[in-house]
Each structure stands twice: as C-alpha cells, then as structure tokens.
Amino acid sequence: MEFAIELKGISKSFGPVAANKNINLSLAKGEILALLGENGSGKTTLMNMLSGIYMPDSGSIFIDGKKVEINSPEDSSKLGIGMVHQHFKLVEKFTALENIRIGIRNEGRLVHGADVRKKIEDTAAKFGFEIDLDKKVANMAVSEKQTLEILKVLCYGAKIIILDEPTAVLTVQEIDRLFAVLRKMREDGHSIIIITHKLNEVMAISDRVAILRHGEYISTVVTKETDEKTLTELMVGRKISLNIDRPIMEKTHPLLEIRDLTVKNDEGAVAIDHINFYIRGGEMLGVAGIAGSGQKELCEAIAGLRKIEEGQMIHEGESIVGMSPKKILEHGISMSFIPEDRLGMGLAPSLSITDNMILKNYNEAKGIFVDRKSARAEAQKVIDRLEVITPSTETPVRRLSGGNVQKVLLGREIKSGPNVLVTAYPVRGLDINSSYTIYNILNEEKKKGVGILFVGEDLDVMLELCDKIMVICHGRLQGVVNSDHTTKEEIGLMMTGTINIVNKEGKTDGIAKDSAFTDEEGKA
Amino acid sequence: MLDVFTLFLFNIIVYNIPLLYGTTGEIMIEKSGSLNLGVEGTMAIGAVVGYLAGAKTDSLLVACLVSFIASGLVGALFSFLTVTLQANQNVTGLTITTFGVAFYYFIGNALSNSAGGWPKLNGTAFDMQSQPIHIPFISDIPFVGKALFSHGILVYVGILIAVLMWFYFNKTVPGLKLRAIGENPAAADSLGVNVTLYKYTHIIIGSGIMGLGGLYMGLNLGGAFEGSNCWINGYGWISIALVIFANWSPAKALLGTLIFGFFNTLRVQNAALAYAFPDALGWLTKIPSHFFSALPFIITLIVLIISSLTSKGRSGEPQAIGRNYYREDR
Numbered sequence: 001m002e003f004a005i006e007l008k009g010i011s012k013s014f015g016p017v018a019a020n021k022n023i024n025l026s027l028a029k030g031e032i033l034a035l036l037g038e039n040g041s042g043k044t045t046l047m048n049m050l051s052g053i054y055m056p057d058s059g060s061i062f063i064d065g066k067k068v069e070i071n072s073p074e075d076s077s078k079l080g081i082g083m084v085h086q087h088f089k090l091v092e093k094f095t096a097l098e099n100i101r102i103g104i105r106n107e108g109r110l111v112h113g114a115d116v117r118k119k120i121e122d123t124a125a126k127f128g129f130e131i132d133l134d135k136k137v138a139n140m141a142v143s144e145k146q147t148l149e150i151l152k153v154l155c156y157g158a159k160i161i162i163l164d165e166p167t168a169v170l171t172v173q174e175i176d177r178l179f180a181v182l183r184k185m186r187e188d189g190h191s192i193i194i195i196t197h198k199l200n201e202v203m204a205i206s207d208r209v210a211i212l213r214h215g216e217y218i219s220t221v222v223t224k225e226t227d228e229k230t231l232t233e234l235m236v237g238r239k240i241s242l243n244i245d246r247p248i249m250e251k252t253h254p255l256l257e258i259r260d261l262t263v264k265n266d267e268g269a270v271a272i273d274h275i276n277f278y279i280r281g282g283e284m285l286g287v288a289g290i291a292g293s294g295q296k297e298l299c300e301a302i303a304g305l306r307k308i309e310e311g312q313m314i315h316e317g318e319s320i321v322g323m324s325p326k327k328i329l330e331h332g333i334s335m336s337f338i339p340e341d342r343l344g345m346g347l348a349p350s351l352s353i354t355d356n357m358i359l360k361n362y363n364e365a366k367g368i369f370v371d372r373k374s375a376r377a378e379a380q381k382v383i384d385r386l387e388v389i390t391p392s393t394e395t396p397v398r399r400l401s402g403g404n405v406q407k408v409l410l411g412r413e414i415k416s417g418p419n420v421l422v423t424a425y426p427v428r429g430l431d432i433n434s435s436y437t438i439y440n441i442l443n444e445e446k447k448k449g450v451g452i453l454f455v456g457e458d459l460d461v462m463l464e465l466c467d468k469i470m471v472i473c474h475g476r477l478q479g480v481v482n483s484d485h486t487t488k489e490e491i492g493l494m495m496t497g498t499i500n501i502v503n504k505e506g507k508t509d510g511i512a513k514d515s516a517f518t519d520e521e522g523k524a
Numbered sequence: 525m526l527d528v529f530t531l532f533l534f535n536i537i538v539y540n541i542p543l544l545y546g547t548t549g550e551i552m553i554e555k556s557g558s559l560n561l562g563v564e565g566t567m568a569i570g571a572v573v574g575y576l577a578g579a580k581t582d583s584l585l586v587a588c589l590v591s592f593i594a595s596g597l598v599g600a601l602f603s604f605l606t607v608t609l610q611a612n613q614n615v616t617g618l619t620i621t622t623f624g625v626a627f628y629y630f631i632g633n634a635l636s637n638s639a640g641g642w643p644k645l646n647g648t649a650f651d652m653q654s655q656p657i658h659i660p661f662i663s664d665i666p667f668v669g670k671a672l673f674s675h676g677i678l679v680y681v682g683i684l685i686a687v688l689m690w691f692y693f694n695k696t697v698p699g700l701k702l703r704a705i706g707e708n709p710a711a712a713d714s715l716g717v718n719v720t721l722y723k724y725t726h727i728i729i730g731s732g733i734m735g736l737g738g739l740y741m742g743l744n745l746g747g748a749f750e751g752s753n754c755w756i757n758g759y760g761w762i763s764i765a766l767v768i769f770a771n772w773s774p775a776k777a778l779l780g781t782l783i784f785g786f787f788n789t790l791r792v793q794n795a796a797l798a799y800a801f802p803d804a805l806g807w808l809t810k811i812p813s814h815f816f817s818a819l820p821f822i823i824t825l826i827v828l829i830i831s832s833l834t835s836k837g838r839s840g841e842p843q844a845i846g847r848n849y850y851r852e853d854r
Contacts, residue, residue: 051714053851074716089711091704092843101697102704103715109697 002029004160004191010059012045019045023217025210032182032192034206036235038431039403042215043195047162051083052076082153086164088145090137097133100152123155127184142291143174162193167201169291172459172492179205197431199228211235236433244439244464247447249282254512255451256420261311263301271297273475276510279420279451286466287455290495294475295455299424303335304328315420334418336409338425346409349398353390353408354379356397360412382411387437403434410438414445421445424455439465459488473497480509528800532789533671538744540785541682545737546763547770547777548686552730554767555693556723557706557844560602561617563734564760565624570595570735571742571755572628579643584653587739595735598624599728607723610848625754632749645747654678654743678740685733689774702726706842709849719849765824769831772840787823791816
C-alpha cells in the first residue's frame with residue numbers, strides 16, 4: 001500500500017499533560033480514514049501537528065514516503081495538506097472569493113487578479129459545489145460555510161484533506177451531501193482523514209478506522225470487518241451498552257406552557273415566530289432545528305434573559321413574562337445553555353468549581369461574607385454524583401476538559417431542584433462515555449417528575465432520549481412528533497421547512513388539551 | 525469679502541491634515557487588529573525629533589525621514605510589547621502616550637535652557653521648504669486655487685497617503701491579508717499569512733505616518749517650543765475617535781477630518797468672520813473664545829455618540845481588535 005501520510009512515534013505534551021504518546025498512524029493514498037477517540041484522546045492535537053499549528057516534541061512525519069518537517073501552516077499547505085477545522089476559520093466580513101483569495105499564491109498582488117475567479121469556479125464545478133462566490137460569509141448558513149472551507153483547501157491544491165468533526169453542525173440531508181462530495185474527492189485521488197464521534201457515520205463513509213485512547217494509538221481496523229460495538233469498545237477500552245434509556249413516566253399536568261411566543265434576536269430580526277408548546281412533568285421534549293433557527297433566543301426568553309415581543313409563558317398557572325431571571329429561577333425553571341465555544345455561558349472560566357457554585361445562590365448566604373464552606377460541600381457533591389474528573393473543588397473550571405465543564409454546569413443547574421429544566425446542547429462535543437453520563441442525569445431528573453426541554457443536535461440521540469420532539473425552522477414551529485412514530489428523514493425535512501404538520505387532522509400541535517390557559521388568555 | 529471665505533477654506537485644509545495623518549496611521553494599525561492608544565505620544569516624539577533634525581540639517585526631507593523613523597521605532601516598541609510579549613494593548617498604548625509627551629517636554633525644556641537655545645524656524649531654508657508651494661496656473665485659479673492648491677508639500681502627502689491606503693486595503697492582496705488578520709487572525713494564520721510580520725510592519729508604518737502628522741503640527745505652529753503647551757494638544761486623541769467616525773475607512777477619514785478642520789478654523793477665525801459679516805455672523809463674537817477651543821473635543825464626543833448609536837456605523841470595525849493573537853491558544 002502506498003501511503004499519503006505516515007506518522008511514526010509522535011509525542012506532544014502541553015506542560016505536564018501528554019496529549020499524544022508515541023503515535024503511529026498511516027493514511028493510504030485515495031482512502032477515507034476515520035479517526036475515532038473520546039474527548040481529550042488527542043485527535044485534534046494530532047491533526048494540528050499535520051496542519052502546522054503545533055509542533056511534535058518527538059517523532060517523525062512522512063508525506064508520500066518522504067520525511068518532512070511542518071513548522072507552520074504555510075509548510076503544511078505547501079505539502080498539500082488542507083485542514084477543515086471544527087470551528088471554521090473564515091473571515092465573516094469577507095465574501096467567499098476574498099476568503100479563498102487570501103491563501104492563493106502566485107496570482108499577482110491585486111485582489112481581483114485575472115484568472116482567480118475562473119480557477120475557483122472550475123474547482124467548484126469539478127466537485128459539484130454550488131456556491132455564490134460574492135456572498136459574504138456572515139450571510140451564509142453553516143453548511144455553506146463548510147462547503148467554502150472544503151472548496152478553499154481544494155483550491156490550494158491539497159491532496160490530503162483533514163476534516164475535524166465536519167458533521168457536528170449539519171442536518172441529515174446535508175451530511176449525505178457532504179459524504180457524496182467526500183466520495184467524489186476520493187475518486188479523484190484525494191486522501192481524507194475525518195474525525196467524528198458518530199459511529200454510524202464512521203461506518204457509512206470510511207475505508208479504515210484508526211482509534212486513539214487517552215493520547216495513545218490503539219489500532220487501525222478495516223471498516224468492513226468491524227461493527228459499531230467493537231469500535232466503541234476499542235475507543236472506550238471496556239464494554240459498554242449503546243442503548244440510551246428512555247424511562248416512561250406518568251405524565252402530569254403541563255408545567256410550562258408557551259403560547260404565541262415571538263422573540264427577536266440581537267439584530268432585531270424575528271428569531272422565534274409565534275410558537276406554541278408545553279412541557280408536562282416527567283416528560284422530555286426535544287427541540288430539533290438547524291443551528292441558528294432560534295434555539296438560543298427561545299432558551300433565553302424562557303430564562304428571562306431576553307425581552308419577548310408577543311405571547312405568553314405560563315409556569316404552573318402563573319405568568320412568568322416580565323419576571324427577572326432570578327425570579328424565574330426561584331419559580332423552579334432552570335436553564336443551561338452550552339454555546340459553541342462551550343465556556344461562554346453560565347460559568348466563569350477562571351473561577352474554581354466552588355466559586356461557580358456560589359455564583360448561582362450567592363444571595364442565600366447571610367451577611368456580607370461568602371459562605372465558601374457549604375459551597376465547597378455542594379461542589380464536592382456534584383463532583384461525586386456526576387463523576388467530574390478534577391484534582392480538587394478549587395480547580396479553575398477553565399482547566400477541566402470540555403465534558404467535565406459541562407457536567408459542572410448541569411450539576412449546578414439541577415442542584416437547585418428545578419421542576420422545569422431547559423438544557424441546550426448538553427452533550428455538545430462530548431464523547432460517548434460523558435454523553436451517557438449526561439443522559440442518565442437528565443433521565444433521573446425526569447423520573448423525579450421534572451419537565452425537560454432538550455435542545456439538541458444529534459437526531460439519533462433525540463429520537464432515543466426524548467418522548468416528543470418539536471421541530472423549528474427559521475423560528476417557526478413545524479410540528480411536534482412522537483419519537484416512536486417518526487423517522488429521522490421526516491424530522492430532517494421538517495427542519496428544512498419542507499414539511500409542516502402543525503395543523504393536522506383538526507388538532508393543533510403545541511396546545512395542551514388540559515391547558516391552564518383560560519379561553520380568553522389563549523386567544524389573547 | 526471673498527478673501528475671508530478663501531482663507532476659511534484654506535485653513536480648513538490646514539487644520540484637517542494633522543488629524544488626517546493621525547487618523548490614517550491609526551486606521552492602518554487597527555486594521556491589523558491592534559488598538560494603539562499611543563497616538564498622542566507617537567505624534568509628539570515624531571514632532572520633536574523630526575523638527576530638531578530638520579533644524580539641524582535645514583532640510584524638510586531629512587526632518588520627515590527622521591520623524592517617520594523615530595515614531596516608527598515607537599511603533600516597533602509597541603509591536604514588541606504587544607505582539608511578541610503579548611502585553612495588554614491598552615496599557616501599552618497609554619504608556620507610550622505618557623512617555624511620548626513627557627519626552628517632548630524633556631527635550632524641549634533641556635534645549636531651551638541650554639546655551640544655544642531652542643532652534644528657531646523663522647527664515648531658515650527648512651522653513652521655506654515647508655511653506656505653501658505655488659503651482660503655476662493651478663494655484664492662480666481664483667478662489668479654488670488659493671484655497672485648495674496653495675498648500676505646503678505635507679498637505680498633499682497626507683492626502684496622497686489616505687488615497688493610497690484606501691487602494692491598498694481594498695484592491696491589493698496584502699491589504700486583504702491585513703484585513704483578514706484584523707478580523708480573524710487564526711483564519712489568516714491557517715492560510716499561511718505571517719501574522720507577526722504583518723502586525724509589526726503595519727504598526728511601524730502606521731506609527732511613522734502619525735509622526736509626520738506631529739511634525740506638520742510643529743511646523744504649522746511656527747516651531748516655537750512653549751513649556752506649557754504640547755504641539756499635539758490632544759489631536760492624537762481626537763484621531764482615535766475619528767477612526768471610529770470614519771468607520772475604519774481612509775476615504776471617510778478625509779471627510780471626517782475636514783469636519784474637524786472646519787471647527788478648528790472657526791476657533792481661529794470667528795472674529796474675522798464676524799468682522800466681515802457683522803449682520804449675519806456678528807453673534808460669533810459674543811461666544812467666549814474658550815468655547816471655540818473646547819469645540820473640537822465637544823464635537824468628538826457628539827460624533828462618538830452618534831456613530832456608536834447606529835450598528836452600521838461600526839461595520840468597519842475589525843472583529844479581533846484589541847486582542848493579542850497567540851497561535852497555540854485554545
């Protein structure tokens with residue numbers, strides 16, 4: 001077999017932490033290799049050494065059989081390596097053309113040099129991309145941005161393409177389209193490494209799978225000769241069950257009812273457009289939608305962080321519209337939102353776990369001094385219960401790995417004993433093991449009779465975990481489906497706005513039969 | 525009567541130019557994602573060092589070169605502190621302003637008290653070179669010729685810099701790369717743009733441009749050193765505000781500085797206007813002169829409020845401004 005990349009004995013440490021230990025990995029020419037591993041297993045670090053962002057402490061890299069040194073992104077690009085990062089590296093204010101232009105060499109010094117546009121258009125046509133080169137990135141949907149990122153590396157003549165979790169932000173249909181492009185690139189002789197957490201995607205797209213665990217290389221297996229269970233065991237290092245529980249509970253009355261809710265986003269455009277829904281106790285309601293369909297605004301509106309334009313929100317018979325976030329919290333509604341950068345909302349990165357616990361209920365302490373002792377005990381409880389891996393309760397949250405940060409955030413939210421829990425992307429970027437811990441925490445809350453609003457990304461997970469799923473598209477309700485009576489494809493089509501089933505068979509989705517609304521209120 | 529008008533227009537240009545140098549210089553630096561609050565100090569150093577070099581050699585060219593290099597070195601210091609050592613940009617900029625203005629007074633006082641005294645400008649060849657140039661025919665056009673085409677060489681250089689800078693940002697690939705760094709340094713870096721080199725180069729050039737503005741101000745004031753009043757007199761600060769007003773565009777900076785030139789001219793010429801048009805503008809004399817001196821700063825405040833109110837007004841602001849870039853940061 002001819003190899004595009006061979007890594008031999010690569011090690012990299014950040015201070016005392018070894019991110020990669022003696023890794024050997026090979027990518028054959030014209031194959032798609034999936035790189036699998038839990039969070040913190042060193043996948044991204046390893047790939048960043050190929051893209052010139054980090055330099056290995058030891059070990060050697062061979063490209064096309066020749067030993068090379070990659071000291072900068074420029075070196076990497078010259079060797080024909082192109083990386084599509086998990087967080088897109090695009091200039092929002094620039095058009096697609098300008099973004100690509102930055103990295104094109106030898107075409108003169110003027111932006112609109114003679115053949116630049118033609119060259120880009122040719123490359124796009126060759127791989128079947130549809131892209132408007134004069135559109136600003138800021139106006140692009142996530143999938144368009146990703147297309148641009150891939151087109152970018154192809155335009156620079158990359159033969160080896162690395163994609164870091166490319167499917168995390170895409171809908172089912174978009175993932176299919178992406179995979180079609182990847183196959184086309186493989187036919188064209190490109191070699192591809194794809195990082196993903198989703199095993200079904202690994203099985204669907206890859207030729208071989210390389211597995212890392214805790215920074216160490218475990219093995220490489222041929223996709224055709226393996227299955228999801230074996231891969232999981234290799235990745236986690238022990239046997240685990242792949243089924244997500246969904247305890248069926250006795251559903252109580254509607255705890256939280258939202259009627260005709262309209263909310264604007266930061267730019268003043270309508271983000272949530274006359275939405276109706278309700279959550280019962282002991283029920284988990286999923287919210288599905290393409291990224292940026294108004295999920296964030298919805299969560300903020302419920303938590304009292306965003307002014308609502310129209311509509312009503314009733315919690316246990318009492319309107320919460322216009323209440324302060326603190327009041328709403330005391331009312332029993334708790335919200336946790338994991339943004340894309342994971343640290344941005346809810347926790348103060350430089351403060352310790354204990355101090356972050358205090359942030360939520362600082363005002364319960366008597367007098368002017370901080371009650372650190374009981375907060376420390378509470379922090380310890382959260383750590384024990386959710387199996388947070390941390391040296392101590394005094395470790396700054398910033399130093400924890402992504403999964404542990406999310407556990408701390410969720411742990412703090414459920415500690416206050418809410419009866420409605422709004423949680424957005426709680427497993428964003430988490431590996432299987434940590435994800436399951438989070439699902440278990442949520443299920444336990446559900447068993448206690450808490451109503452849960454679960455805003456998620458992974459449809460497979462939502463279908464297994466949630467009782468019902470409401471789908472939104474551009475802030476509009478497309479319908480509420482029962483997880484047992486729907487398919488991924490149907491939800492996917494609803495997410496893109498192709499199907500709308502809000503009014504079917506004479507009943508309207510999102511309005512409870514035993515609503516606490518009186519008729520006048522409901523109409524208002 | 526026409527003369528008052530012509531002179532008024534002429535002076536608007538004269539007073540807008542130092543701000544234009546300061547503003548375009550700062551725009552260049554901010555486009556690279558760095559916020560340099562050291563404009564005032566950089567201009568002061570460029571002014572005093574450039575002036576002394578010019579007085580010594582009797583050459584405007586040498587004065588300009590030395591001024592550019594001296595303030596460029598200040599820019600290099602800023603780059604070293606913020607780009608290489610990752611120091612806080614705001615604190616570094618403020619330090620440079622404090623240092624630069626103090627340096628101006630220190631040199632000025634030391635020279636004034638020494639045997640030779642502070643070098644005078646009046647009547648030297650250096651002075652002649654910075655005087656308005658008479659361009660045949662064009663300068664003779666009535667009204668316009670005097671108001672627009674009878675200025676010193678540094679006026680035209682300042683305008684040329686603004687025009688070239690606009691072209692550089694919008695039409696060339698290095699300009700595109702520079703803007704990309706200001707918006708998203710990680711993106712530029714991943715495409716092989718040398719972020720450190722770009723930042724250093726543009727901070728140094730931008731600082732050099734500011735220095736020329738300082739030199740121009742010194743020459744405009746007749747090159748006299750007063751122990752109580754710095755030549756720059758707050759213009760560096762106004763320049764920083766003008767960057768926002770101009771929405772980070774060198775072309776709009778030209779317009780913005782003209783507005784400030786207008787109010788400055790009003791300060792100097794309100795009495796003349798009132799005398800020429802006693803009926804229409806006689807009321808100008810009733811306003812205390814201190815108000816006119818304060819006017820540029822009041823306008824700055826108003827302009828900042830207006831441009832901050834509209835979200836579109838800040839569309840040109842580089843997204844990564846004020847944040848240091850470190851590749852391995854996660």
